[in-house]
Amino acid sequence: MYDGTFLFRLQDCERSSTSTLYVSTLDFSTLKFSISPVLHPSSSDIGNRERLNLGSLRRIFRSGSDGTSGGCAGFFWENRAAYLGNMANGGDAFGLPDRPDSDPDSPKDNKNENPPIRSRPASPQSTCNQGMEGVKVFLHEAELWSKFDEVGTEMIITKAGRRMFPGYKVKVTGLNPKTKYILLMDVVPADDHRYKFADNKWSVTGKAEPAMPGRLYVHPDSPATGVHWSRQLVSFQKLKLTNNHLDPFGHIILNSMHKYQPRLHVVKADENNGFGSKNTAFCTRSFPETAFIAVTSYQNHKITQLKIENNPFAKGFRGSDDMELHRMAKLQGKDYPVVPRTAARPRVCSSGSPYQGEPRALQGSPGGPRSPYPCEGRPRGPPAHYAAPQHLQHGQQAYHGTKRKAEDGCAPDDRQHLYKKPYPGGSPEPYYHPASYAPPLSGHAPPGPSDAPYSADVGQRQACMFASPEPRLEDLGWAYACPLPPSMTPALHDYPPYSPHGPYSSSPQGSRLSGAAHHGSPSLGEPLAHAPYQTQGSAGQDPHSRRLTPPPPQGVLPLPPLRPVPPALPHAGGPRPPRQGGGARVELRLLSRPKPVDLG
DNA sequence: TCTAACACTTT
């Protein structure tokens, strides 16, 4: 019952500009781009929808890409039909294939087993259509991503939205220098399971919750010429994840305790390639090592530690050298007095470090399996086993972030990034990890940019999440519906073909960009509200599947009700109430944790 | 599980 409609909203992220907010829809059946320019976020005249053609959109894009105002940012979709269709199919009609490549030793449906927390394809997933075959995408800081991935990456999701760490940054090559492209991201379910973290490991605990409305995050530079994208790292760092189903900020909505796979889409946007047309040229890349489980609080302390050690904003939680000694001593069975973190600050012991037994010296071991230097030319295979209990991976968690600036890595001063330190020479080229982290895809094996030295001066693009400084419900709570062209079915490899039950016949998420062209025309202005979530299907889906399974159709959430903004904290002007939490970095917790350390 | 307050950090 897929009605072939997708809901789009295009929002201007230009905070400093007139905050023009474009709520728009792409009608791929007619190649009309309907835009409702809400001249200002304060404008509630949402009803005045001005229909513009694709050229208008291009002009908007063009203005943004030229460095002037008008760059687009929060461009995301909501697939109403998908989920409606799934509902019609009883929520179990996604045609999820049997686990063809799953581990035969893996339990097929045993929540108590210890499934890998990572779908681990043999290679980066990619899908390109005509004219885009030459596009190559390299994941920046792939080594860091892999470190997280080996432990089981977790991403915090909050109501207000939380950035991903590591940040999603890529180097794109193979673009026509003069052709314009739109770069966007989405985050799709990696499977249809809900996970739990118990006994120091992730395991499937049941069926996934209904998927959140799928949203696309368009890089604010879009569209821009190939030379523009290729000139420097493309950062989606500002992308935020939220668990707020009614999120009005354009953040990507996820479910906690579910596994997701970020994807990058490169869409040709030149005049002869109307965005969304049947001939739309696009390219989709997904890096398996960037898959993660969304959580509201970290479950695996190894992940916590990795975050602390690598995210500069968490520097305050990093342990001091003394504390490192302390930890090492503990590892050796020696006892040390417990020092409250508050007293030890700012050099505090990293709490609950799963790497207690790992001397930092390990990090510099170039030949070691966990070398932080990605340019060493050693083979980069996927993590040996994601399903492995964490304690088995202790020996591998030797990544220790050293002090560095600009963790954001792609900033002009990013040369000081941890991973760049080994390259004092500082080539002007940034270091990019090739997409072929794993065995390269045939025909898509990226060249060897991984050996490229760093960029010393290349600035990094920063994607913009949302336009209006103070987004208003009326600005965000509506959208048009539009179908997507089947030609834009990126990440076909990500999601094996599945039965035509739902809209994701080829690529659930990709089909969000695609797949609908042949379906009914969108109902412009069709209300989005009250569309229930679809249920997720995929009976018998094996959590151990090494490739991503089709994500469930995305539901369209009701329009977010106007949510009152919480008043400012009452601390202002008055005594601060007793501290309830946070900041209380007490070493006790860490030291009391009986975490075995496997030094072997 | 999830949230909000918190101290600390980078930008």
Added chain:
DNA sequence: GAAAGTGTTAG
């Protein structure tokens, strides 16, 4: 100095 991004903590 302000704003925003961190993990921690209590509830």
